[in-house]
Amino acid sequence: MNRRMILYMVGQVCEITAVLMVLPLIVSILYRERCLIDFLLAITVALVIGLALTFLSRPTSKVIYAKEGYIIVGLSWIVVSAIGALPFYFSQQIPHYIDAFFETVSGFTTTGASILTDVEAMSKGLLFWRSFTHWIGGMGVLVFLMAVVPLQNDRGMHIARAEMPGPTVGKLMPRLRDTARVLYLIYAGMSVIMVIFELAGGMPFFDSLLHMFGAAGTGGFGIKSDSIASYSPYEQWVITIFMLLFGVNFNLYYLCLHKHFKEVLESDELKTYLALFLISSALITINTLSQNVSVATAIRNACFQVSSIMTTTGYATTDFNKWPEFSKGILMFLMLIGACAGSTGGGLKVSRLVMLAKNVKRELRHLIHPRSVGVVRFEGRTVDDQTLHSVSVYLALYMGILIAVALLLSLDRFDFETNLSAANACFNNIGPGLGAVGPASNYAGYSPFSKLVLCAAMLLGRLEIYPLFLMMTPSIWSRSS
C-alpha cells in the first residue's frame, strides 16, 4: 500500500478544487456579493490542506496498483465534497455543515438532490458553485486532474478505471492524459453548443450557464423552485435533447469526430438507450394524456421527464408525483437502469443491462441444451467471461446496497414509497424521487443520520460502489496489504 502516493494525489485534488473555486469567486465579485469572502476563505482552507499534503507526503515511489487507485478515487471524492461544502457553510446560507455536505456531495456526484427549501434566495456565487460541481463531477475530478497536471506514472489507468463509469473502461488515445483531454474537450464543446441553443431561445446567460452545468453533468440542480417548468417549450426541448446527448457514451462522439459513423450506428448500447427512451416516452404520453391540456404538452412533458430520469439528471417540468401509478412505475424502472457507460450519467448503465439480458438468454439456452456453447456479443465483439462475471457480481452488490439504504432510511419518519424512491434516486444519482421527496419537494425533512446515509449512497452510486466499499474493508488499510 503506497500511502504517501495516495495522500499526495488527494493533496493535488485539494489544490485543483481551490483553483476551481476561483470561478464562483469571480461570479460573486461580478455580482458584488458578500459570499466572495466565504469563497476566499474556502480557497485558503483547500490550498493549505492541499499544499500540506503534497509537501508532507512527497512519495518515494510513484508506483500504484489497482487498490491504491480505488482508495485515491474514494478518498478524493470525500475530501472534495467536504471542501466544496465550506462556502455554503461559511456564508450561513446553509446553516448546518451536514446539510452543506449533503448539497455538495449531491452536486459532485451529479445527483441533484437538494435540501434547500428556497433556491431562489441563494446568492448568485453560491448558486454558480452549486451547479458547477455538477459539471466537474460529471466527467470526474481525477480525470480533470489527469487532463491538466502531467501524470506522474504509467499507472494512471487504475485511477481512471476507478472513477469512470461502466463495466469496462478503454482509452481513446494511447496516452491517458490525451484521452482525458479529448473527453474534456468533447464535453466542453457540447456544453458551449448547449448554451448557444439556450441563449437563442431567450434564456438569460446566467440561467443558461447553470442549466447547462446541470444537464451536461446530468446533475439536475435547478435555480427555480419549479425547476424548468417556467421556461418556454423551446427551452424545455433543448434541455431534453441535450440531457439525452450527455447520457450517451462519450467514446461514440470521439468515433463521430473521426467519421466512424457506421460503428456508432451499430452500437448496441446506443440502440437500446434510444429504444428505451422512445418506448417509455410513448407509454407515458398515452398514460398521462388526460392530465395534460394538449397532446403536444403531454408529449413534451413525457419526453422531458423520461430524458431527465433515464440520464439521471433530475430536472422536472411537471410534478410527476401526481402522475398515474403506471407512469411512476416506468420512471422508477428507468431510475434503476440509468444512462450509458462512459457518459456523465449514473445508474446501473444500459451496457450492463444489455450484457445481463444477453447472459440470461445464454443461460436459458444452456439449460435447454446443456452441452451448448454460447458467447455473449456486445458492440460487435465477444464479451469475456470475466467481464460477465463482474457485471453479475455488480448487480448483486447494487441490489444489496439499494435495499440496505432503503432499510436505513426506514428508521426515519417517512413512508415506504418515499424511502425506497429516495434510496433509488440518490444511489442512482438522479435527485428527485417520489412521495415526500418528489420533484416539488426536497430532502430537508430527513434526519442528519439519514442525510449521511444518502451521502454515502450518492458516492457509492457515482463511483460504482467499489472505491468506497474497498475503503470500508479493514484489511486494505493494513500495512502489509
Add this chain to the structure above:
Amino acid sequence: MKVVILGCGKMGQELTRSLVKEGHDVTVIDHDESVVGTIGDLYDVMTVCGEGVDYDTLSEAQVQDARLFIAMTPRDEVNILSCFLAKRMGAHHTIARIEDTDMTDRELSFIKQQTNISMFVNPALIVAQELNNMLRLPSGIRADYFARHSFEMVELRTKMNSKFSNMNVSDLRRHFKENFLICAVGRGSDVYIPRGDFVLRDGDLLTINAAPTEIDKLLTEVGYINKPVRNVMIIGGSRTAYQLGKILIESGIRVKIIEQDRDRCRQLCESLPEAVVINGDGAQGELLNEEGLLTTDAFVSLTGMDEENILMCIYANEQRVPRAMCKVDRSAFADLAGRLGVEGLVSPNVRVSSLVLRYVRALENSAGSNIETLYKLMDGRAEAMEFIVKPDFPYLNIPLYQLEFKPGMLIGGIIRDTKPLIPGGNDHIEAKDRVIVLAAGQNLVSLSDAIIKVKES
C-alpha cells in the same frame, strides 16, 4: 511519435516499457486478452486485442496513422505479413522480428525490398554479436559499433594509477600516438565533453572512439590485459548458439557445443561442420569436465532456462574458467545474477529494445533536422549525432583548430569515402563527409549550429 507494437511477449513488453518511457504514443496489439489487460495496467498505452494479420485489428489500432509499426511476435511469417499490411495501410516505417536463422542475406533483402519493411531484427543474431563483442574485449568493457561499423565506441573506467590519470587530453594523444579520441568523461553524476586541456583522474568513466582495429592496441597500452580467446564452450544448441558459433568459427576460434537433443546435434553438425558438437546434458559437471571445461578460455551458457544459465555460469566461475557468460531473458534475474558475480550477462529483450529505440530516435531526430543517427552515451547523459555535410556548409575546408565550437560540443569522428578518421586540429570538413558531433545534454538541429564562428588568427 505514434508507434504500434504487435506481440507482447517478454520482448514486446520490454520494448513497450522503453518506448513509453521515452514519451511515445504506443498502441499494443496481442491476441491474448489477459496479456493485453496486464500491459494496459502497467504502462500508459492503448491496447487492442486481436490477431496481427487481421485488417480490422490493425485498423482499430490506427496503424494507418502510425509513424512506426513493430511486429514482435515469435512467428516470422506473422511478422512479415503484418508489416506488409501495416505498410500498405499507411504506416511510415515497419520493423519485423525474424527468428529464422537459416535465412540468407539475399533472401532477407529480397523480402525487405518486396514488402518495404524498414528493418529486420534478429534477436539470436543480436545476442550472438553482443557475446562476440564481449569475448573479444577484456571484461568490464562494453563496446558499441557506430556509423555502420566504421567506429567503435568503448566505455571503460580508468584504473587506479593508470597511464591516463592526471594527464590532459592533448598530452595524452601526443603520448600514445594511437588514433583515438576521448569523447565523453563521466565523473560522479556529471558528464563532460573534454577539450584539449581537460585533466583526467582515476576512476573516470571514459567513452573512447576509435577505428575497430585500433581498440585492441589502445587497451593493451592502458593496462587492460586482453588474453585472446582461442576456444569457447557453448551449452545449449539454440539459434543463438548457432549464430555465435558461426561468428566465432569465422574468426578462427574453436567452438564446442553441448546439446541434449540428438536431432538438433545432427542439424548443428550439418550447418557448422567446423564445430565439435557433443550430445549430452550440459548440467552434468562430469560431462563438462570430460569435455575440457578446465582448459577452455570461455564458457557460454545459452539454454532456454535462465536459472540453468545463471547456475552454470556460477559453476564455471568456480572452476576458474577465465570468461563465463550467459543469456538471461528476465531482467529481474539479470540483476540478481549480477550480484552473484556473473559478469557476462546478455539479455535479448534489452538488446533488441535498445536497437529499436536507436532506430526510433533516429526517426524522431531526422524529422526536423539533418541528423542521420543519434546515439545516447553514458546512460543517455551525452549524445553522439551523425550528420552528412551538405555542399553549402559554410565552414568547408577550414582546419578545425580555426573554428570555435559551442561549449560542450566536440567533433568525434569524420567518415570520408567510408574511411574513418579521428580528427585532429589540422583536419577539416569536406562536403559529403559524415561527421559525428558529441554533445552533453543539448540537441543540435544542424551541423553549423555546433560552430559559433571562425576564430581570428
